[in-house]
Amino acid sequence: MNGALTEPAMPRAVTILLALAAMAGTGSAGRTHVVTIMSASDASGQTDPSVRQHHVAAMRRVLEPALAAIDARDARQLDVSIVRFELRSDGGKVYMSSELRAVISDANGRMLTMVKASATVEVPASRYRPSRLSELRDQALADASSGLVDSVRAHVLTAS
Numbered sequence: 001m002n003g004a005l006t007e008p009a010m011p012r013a014v015t016i017l018l019a020l021a022a023m024a025g026t027g028s029a030g031r032t033h034v035v036t037i038m039s040a041s042d043a044s045g046q047t048d049p050s051v052r053q054h055h056v057a058a059m060r061r062v063l064e065p066a067l068a069a070i071d072a073r074d075a076r077q078l079d080v081s082i083v084r085f086e087l088r089s090d091g092g093k094v095y096m097s098s099e100l101r102a103v104i105s106d107a108n109g110r111m112l113t114m115v116k117a118s119a120t121v122e123v124p125a126s127r128y129r130p131s132r133l134s135e136l137r138d139q140a141l142a143d144a145s146s147g148l149v150d151s152v153r154a155h156v157l158t159a160s
Contacts (some may be wrong), residue, residue, distance in 0.1 A: 034075045035067045035156060038105075042082045044098075046102040055082055058138050059100070060144035070149075072156045075107035080148070084118075085137055096121045096136035098144045104155055115151040119143030 040060055042052035059082060067078070084099040099118040105111050121140045 004137045030084050034076075035072055035152065036077055037063060037067065037071045038077045039079045040081070044082045044111060046085070054134075055137070055141060058141050059103075059145050062142050063149060066146070066149040067152065070153050070156055076112075076152075076156055077105040077107065077109065078152065079103045079105070082141065083116075085140070087133070087136075089125060089128075093122045094125050094126055094136075096140045098135075098140040099135065100144045102148055102152065104152060113155055115146045115148065115155060117147035117151055119147060 037060065040063075042055045042057070044052075046052050046055065057109050059080065060140045063078075063080065079099060080102045082098065083101050084097070086097040087093075088095050088097075097118060097120040099116060100117045101114060103111055103114050121136050121143065123136070
């Protein structure tokens with residue numbers, strides 16, 4: 001071999017280099033700074049697979065960058081699930097609620113705790129349009145995802 005990386009070895013080499021760079025940049029030995037999403041799912045009862053995939057992607061768009069910014073002493077893994085969407089009305093307003101749950105585990109997969117977050121978006125009934133239901137779900141999901149990040153951050157900072 002001439003020392004060049006073969007194509008199958010390249011992704012592994014990049015992963016190792018990124019991990020080494022992350023550890024070198026921490027400034028203190030033994031700190032990992034990693035909170036990763038191991039699994040994400042939509043268990044809200046939606047039957048259309050493309051809608052469930054859309055919900056998971058919308059949740060990940062909020063969670064991933066925010067979780068990457070958490071400064072943890074020990075690696076943490078999350079299994080996140082969308083557990084509920086609810087549309088309700090009180091006559092004057094329409095409410096879209098969402099609820100998320102996450103299991104926080106250590107680097108070995110041992111469950112440490114479970115956290116949840118929920119959010120509700122409201123619109124005046126006169127402005128509600130069924131054609132915009134997906135947008136309401138996305139907003140409620142984004143708000144609940146932000147709340148979940150706050151709960152994860154609080155746990156990681158107090159448990160580390």
